[in-house]
Amino acid sequence: MLSPEQRSKLDRAEDTFFYTFPRFVTHADKYFLARLTNLYRERLEPNSRIFDMMSSWVSHLPEEIEFAHVEGHGMNEEELAKNPRLDRYFIQDINENPKFPLPDNEFAAVLNCVSVQYIQYPEAIFTEIQRILKPGGIAIISFSNRMFYEKAIAVWREGTENSRLDLVQSYFQSVPGFSDPEIIAHRSELGSFLQMLGMGGSDPFYAAIASKQ
Numbered sequence: 001m002l003s004p005e006q007r008s009k010l011d012r013a014e015d016t017f018f019y020t021f022p023r024f025v026t027h028a029d030k031y032f033l034a035r036l037t038n039l040y041r042e043r044l045e046p047n048s049r050i051f052d053m054m055s056s057w058v059s060h061l062p063e064e065i066e067f068a069h070v071e072g073h074g075m076n077e078e079e080l081a082k083n084p085r086l087d088r089y090f091i092q093d094i095n096e097n098p099k100f101p102l103p104d105n106e107f108a109a110v111l112n113c114v115s116v117q118y119i120q121y122p123e124a125i126f127t128e129i130q131r132i133l134k135p136g137g138i139a140i141i142s143f144s145n146r147m148f149y150e151k152a153i154a155v156w157r158e159g160t161e162n163s164r165l166d167l168v169q170s171y172f173q174s175v176p177g178f179s180d181p182e183i184i185a186h187r188s189e190l191g192s193f194l195q196m197l198g199m200g201g202s203d204p205f206y207a208a209i210a211s212k213q
Contacts, residue, residue, distance in 0.1 A: 001174050002155060007120045010157075011150035016075065016093055026058065027114045028144050031202035035186065036060050036113060036142050039207060043138060048108035051132060054115035055089070057082040071102070098124035102132045110139040117147050117156040117164075122171040130177050133212040139178075141168055142207040145188065161187060165206055172210045181210040 026033060041062040044050065048067055052059045055072040057079040072089035074080045080089040090101060098121055110129045119125050129139050143164070149157060156164060165183065172181045188204035 001123050001170065002153075006153065006155035008154045009120070009151055014093070014096075020076070027146055029203045032144055032205050033060055035205045036207075037062055039140065039142070039184070040111070041065065043140065043209065044109055049106060051102065051107045051110045052086065053110055053112045053129070054094075054118070055080060055083060055086070055113075059083060059085045059111070060113060061085050071107070073100070094125060095120045098128060100128045100132060104131055105134050106132050108134055108137045110137070112139075112141045114143050114146065116141050116143050116168060116171075117152040120153055123174050126171045126175045126178075130175050130212055135212055138209055138211045139172075140207055140209050141171075142205070143168070144203040144205060146203065161204060161206075165208070168206075168208045172208060177213055178210040179213055181208040183208055 028036075037060050040060065044061070044065065044067075046065050046067065049069045049071070050061075050067050051071045051073070053073050055074045056076070059070065059072070061067070061070070067085075069087050070085050072080050072083060072086035073092060073094075074089065075091060075093065077091055080086060080091070083089070092101070094100075095118075110133060116122075133139065145161065147156070155167060159167065165185065169181050169183065172178045184205070184207040186205040188202075
């Protein structure tokens with residue numbers, strides 16, 4: 001789907017080096033996060049099993065909803081260990097090894113918050129998402145304009161809001177067994193470069209949601 005050039009990153013060092021030190025910050029503003037938590041509130045089933053992919057020290061899940069199990073994944077153990085919503089977690093560089101150590105048909109939902117821009121092999125990762133979801137389970141991919149610029153793939157760095165939205169839709173569409181993705185878009189009022197830097201206004205909010213058929 002993507003060419004080698006489109007998958008490339010400015011920082012070509014191993015991702016494990018970049019994520020050696022924890023970053024106890026959020027990577028979107030409070031308006032984005034409020035929309036995300038409300039979306040989770042509307043779409044996630046209580047007492048279900050959730051996989052929070054590329055997570056950190058906070059999962060933005062509604063505090064009032066209890067889940068049967070929340071599995072976390074990330075690159076920094078200090079961040080994941082501090083996340084109070086995770087029942088278990090594992091460390092894995094999915095750009096080096098895209099195979100999740102998780103069973104088939106295990107989760108009611110797979111979540112990915114503001115991290116899809118770092119995935120170099122989305123075909124493999126979205127195949128894994130489809131594999132571990134239960135039939136009827138949903139994947140929610142949310143993103144904005146902020147990023148670690150040196151670690152985002154070229155097709156994302158060089159894109160626009162519209163092209164990034166199309167790109168995430170194409171990731172779902174490349175894998176047999178997903179429904180057509182539903183799109184939620186609250187676009188930015190300012191230019192994307194200023195939004196990426198967090199200067200003024202509120203962050204744009206995008207989410208692509210698809211279910212396993």
